[in-house]
Amino acid sequence: MSTGPAILHSAREVAERRAHSPHTSMFARMLVRAAMLRRGRAASALLAMIVAAAVATAMMNLYVDVQAKLRNEFRSYGANVIVVAKSGEASTAQAATTAPSLPPDAITRIESALGPQTLAVPFAYAVARTSDGQSIVVVGTDFARARELNHWWKVSHWPAPQIDARLVGGDNAAPAPPVEALVGIRAAAVVAPKREPFDLTFQGKAIHLAPAGLLQTGAAEDSRIYLDQTEFQSWTDVSPTTIELAINGSPEEIQQGINKLAAALPGADIRPVRQIMEGEANVLNKTRATLYASATLVVLTSALCVLATLIGWVFDRRRDFAIMKALGASERLVNLFFAAEAAALGVIGALIGFLIGIGVAAWIGRVNFHAPVVPRFSVFPYVLAGSVAVALIAAVLPIGLLRRVQPAIILRGE
Amino acid sequence: MFPRLVYESFRRQTRRKLLAGVAITLGVAVATAMIAVATDIGDKINRELRTYGANLVITPQEDTLDVEIGGVNLKPPSDGAFLNEADLPKIRGTFWHHNIVGFSPMLPVAVKLRTSDGDKNKGDKSDSAKDVTLVGTYFNKKLTFGKEEFTTGVRITHPWWKVEAGEGSCGDGHLASVPRTESRGPGRVEDSAANVNAATSPESGDTSSCGWPSDDSQNVLLGERLAARLDKHPGDSLDINNQQFQISGILSTGNVEDNQIVAPLAVAQQILGKPGAVRRVFVSALTKPPDALSARDPKTMTPEVYDRWYCSPYVDSIAYQLQEAIPHSHAEQIRQVAQNEGTVLTRIKGLMLLVTLAALLASALAVSAAMATAIFERRVEIGLMKALGAGNLAVSAIFFAEALLLAFFGGISGFIAGSLLAHQIGRSIFSSQISIQPVLFPIIIAIAVFVTFAGSVAAIRRAVKFDPVFSLRGQA
Numbered sequence: 001m002s003t004g005p006a007i008l009h010s011a012r013e014v015a016e017r018r019a020h021s022p023h024t025s026m027f028a029r030m031l032v033r034a035a036m037l038r039r040g041r042a043a044s045a046l047l048a049m050i051v052a053a054a055v056a057t058a059m060m061n062l063y064v065d066v067q068a069k070l071r072n073e074f075r076s077y078g079a080n081v082i083v084v085a086k087s088g089e090a091s092t093a094q095a096a097t098t099a100p101s102l103p104p105d106a107i108t109r110i111e112s113a114l115g116p117q118t119l120a121v122p123f124a125y126a127v128a129r130t131s132d133g134q135s136i137v138v139v140g141t142d143f144a145r146a147r148e149l150n151h152w153w154k155v156s157h158w159p160a161p162q163i164d165a166r167l168v169g170g171d172n173a174a175p176a177p178p179v180e181a182l183v184g185i186r187a188a189a190v191v192a193p194k195r196e197p198f199d200l201t202f203q204g205k206a207i208h209l210a211p212a213g214l215l216q217t218g219a220a221e222d223s224r225i226y227l228d229q230t231e232f233q234s235w236t237d238v239s240p241t242t243i244e245l246a247i248n249g250s251p252e253e254i255q256q257g258i259n260k261l262a263a264a265l266p267g268a269d270i271r272p273v274r275q276i277m278e279g280e281a282n283v284l285n286k287t288r289a290t291l292y293a294s295a296t297l298v299v300l301t302s303a304l305c306v307l308a309t310l311i312g313w314v315f316d317r318r319r320d321f322a323i324m325k326a327l328g329a330s331e332r333l334v335n336l337f338f339a340a341e342a343a344a345l346g347v348i349g350a351l352i353g354f355l356i357g358i359g360v361a362a363w364i365g366r367v368n369f370h371a372p373v374v375p376r377f378s379v380f381p382y383v384l385a386g387s388v389a390v391a392l393i394a395a396v397l398p399i400g401l402l403r404r405v406q407p408a409i410i411l412r413g414e
Numbered sequence: 415m416f417p418r419l420v421y422e423s424f425r426r427q428t429r430r431k432l433l434a435g436v437a438i439t440l441g442v443a444v445a446t447a448m449i450a451v452a453t454d455i456g457d458k459i460n461r462e463l464r465t466y467g468a469n470l471v472i473t474p475q476e477d478t479l480d481v482e483i484g485g486v487n488l489k490p491p492s493d494g495a496f497l498n499e500a501d502l503p504k505i506r507g508t509f510w511h512h513n514i515v516g517f518s519p520m521l522p523v524a525v526k527l528r529t530s531d532g533d534k535n536k537g538d539k540s541d542s543a544k545d546v547t548l549v550g551t552y553f554n555k556k557l558t559f560g561k562e563e564f565t566t567g568v569r570i571t572h573p574w575w576k577v578e579a580g581e582g583s584c585g586d587g588h589l590a591s592v593p594r595t596e597s598r599g600p601g602r603v604e605d606s607a608a609n610v611n612a613a614t615s616p617e618s619g620d621t622s623s624c625g626w627p628s629d630d631s632q633n634v635l636l637g638e639r640l641a642a643r644l645d646k647h648p649g650d651s652l653d654i655n656n657q658q659f660q661i662s663g664i665l666s667t668g669n670v671e672d673n674q675i676v677a678p679l680a681v682a683q684q685i686l687g688k689p690g691a692v693r694r695v696f697v698s699a700l701t702k703p704p705d706a707l708s709a710r711d712p713k714t715m716t717p718e719v720y721d722r723w724y725c726s727p728y729v730d731s732i733a734y735q736l737q738e739a740i741p742h743s744h745a746e747q748i749r750q751v752a753q754n755e756g757t758v759l760t761r762i763k764g765l766m767l768l769v770t771l772a773a774l775l776a777s778a779l780a781v782s783a784a785m786a787t788a789i790f791e792r793r794v795e796i797g798l799m800k801a802l803g804a805g806n807l808a809v810s811a812i813f814f815a816e817a818l819l820l821a822f823f824g825g826i827s828g829f830i831a832g833s834l835l836a837h838q839i840g841r842s843i844f845s846s847q848i849s850i851q852p853v854l855f856p857i858i859i860a861i862a863v864f865v866t867f868a869g870s871v872a873a874i875r876r877a878v879k880f881d882p883v884f885s886l887r888g889q890a
Contacts, residue, residue: 041787041790044783044786044787044790045783045787047779047783048779048780048783051776051779051780051783052776052780054776055772055773055776058772059769059772062765062769066765069761070758070761070762073757073758073761074754074758076754076757077466077750077751077754078750125483127481127483134479135479135481136479136481137480137481137482137483150750151753151754152749152750152752152753152754153749154749186479186480187479190479216749217748217749217750218470218471218746218747218748218749218750218752219471219748219749219750220480220482223479223480223481223482271668272668273668273669274574274666274667274668274669275466275467275572275574275667275668275669276466277668278465278573278574279463279465279466279467279574282462282465283459283462283463283465283758283762286458286459286462286843286844287459287762287765289842289843290451290455290766290839290843291765291766291769293451293839293842293843294447294448294451294766294769294770294773295769297444297447297448297773297835298444298448298769298772298773298776298777301440301441301443301444301776301777301780302776302777302780304436304437304440305437305440305441305777305780305781305783305784306780308433308434308436308437308784308787309437309780309783309784309787311433312430312433312784312787312788312791313787315791316787316790316791360772364765364768364769364772367764367768368761368764368765368768369761
């Protein structure tokens, strides 16, 4: 707050400046001077406005973005859609081993139908025999993809890319080095308790395998042996029968993806993994609802607090109001003046608050999800409209109360 | 004089005090609600994560290899070891039994399905017998451990299993014998059990409970794909190994069970000829996300650390205790479910924590702004007091006393409002109570007082610095 002498001094200056300056409108000058002279009050009202706008922006940004972020996290649960070659008799033991396989270009077809961000992992199954005659399930897959899809697989060491091993073996014309395999922890106890190389036979064809690493999942994978797909196919001649897909998106988007897949792969049976999809939908909905409730609560509170602060501010200026009226200003002009002031406050508050809010949302995104929340400028009109509306209500409400009071009474200080 | 000044200030300036009081109440209410929700959300989401199904599996210790592709077991059924069904209730006797939401035993059996009335599948010429897998399990089985009664089964551990019943098969008392009597002790646990089973309570007449066979019946569920191939419907009878069973519903799981028959455990044991045998048990437990302690090997721990590990509901320590409880068993986490729970839980908890922080900051600022405004409006009053000879200290004291009173009453009403809000959020979103720790009350009041003081300090300091002359002349 400026003190008396400062005002006197500046008044002389102002008079001088005014004589030389072009005649700006009285209205605009009043607006600016009102804010300048009562800096403290204007600043505290503006601060409240900025906080409310910032919180609203951050909440809206988060609310929109968090779903996408959380969906990403949920993809670590693995495949949510499974493509299986359509077979009449998959339920019988015999049929399962000789099920019709998917077309060899199935993966490329899936990727062209759904775009590259969809993760598709092929699996081919066969039942082989160990050297002592036990049956064991051997799976051919693409290790790089499986590793990306199934984050929960606990693998002591992933097999090296197989192509190199093959080339080296071919050049030397020596007996090919054992093919590296990923051995399930329970399978390992049977075939390679000391992690030594072992042999498997499938329909009379033998293969020499070296366990590269142990696989532990707690499920059926533990009693299987995983091979690289090309190795597997050259050994068993069985091509992939199952493709596991991780489609990112909302349930509707996943359904669209399934429809697209059905068109791209007419011979396949495509089904969503209900366990994964329902769990995800459930948790996501609850989280979203909680966030929504919190966001509404916080935005509402800050709006109400801004309202309270602004009403106090306008009420405090009833002397300005009375003087304006005493000098002959029309009711309309006074209303307009206060409304313009409030609107200006709302716009400035919304602008600064929006920038801060985006910062806050980005910070939360970085801290919690290790990925920034993308600023959504589409939120800005809502924040702006909300801020201006709150400011206008705060300005018009006290004016309506004051209108009935005679200016003289206010000026006398009663 | 001092109390009178403060009292009169409240009596005569009700509007201003009300505005500041409302601001504090609102701020505190939001803070309370957000803190309550944020502290409880981990527990709530943990329960929601149980919709992913079991996170632990118990298998016989000397189990042979599963030879299974796509849910079809290619191994002779009598092969391998079994668990004893009689041991299962002991799961409730483990240290963390409150955290065990449910368990379901599984006993797959290969059976021959005779389809006399013509198979739709033209490729099937092997007369009319089909090999299918029949899985015996608990649906909603009532068990007792000691004096405790509880129910468990796939309807708790596999919530995504949906059963479609035919017309007329509902309300005929299939499940009327399964009232849910939960005696799990603390209200919170019971609450969640009610949550899990709210939709399956037979008394409510909910349609989702019809179609499920009773655990002591000879009725079975038919997988949806198998049913479509056989052209069977609920109510039809099924010839399994030359025995007649009634289909009570069509099961849809989106998984291998769609091609199987699911029957009460006793039926599967009788077909296999091994009463009391169980192949594996799926356990659904509430766990704590893994941290540094859980990653350590219990064998290398000091007794002290071991006790701490044992008494923390990590998935590994629960598995360890299950293994202790059930003889000749091996319990292991299902990593797909167990490992990812932690990440999702941490993310959601972190998110709510940060949102709560932002909310606290916003309400603190809002309260400060309201207090600053309230004090600023009273320059004339301050001027008058100082003109009458009051020192800066006396003036500040009055204002701080007022702020303290405001904060106190605003804090109490805000805490009540916030508790109600949290309660409402819990009811509407998680359909269970959000527990508000009593320790939260003093914390909230302390925060309210602190924030109100902090908001007042700057304004009071500025206000007492005014030259009373200017403020009385109205030029400030």
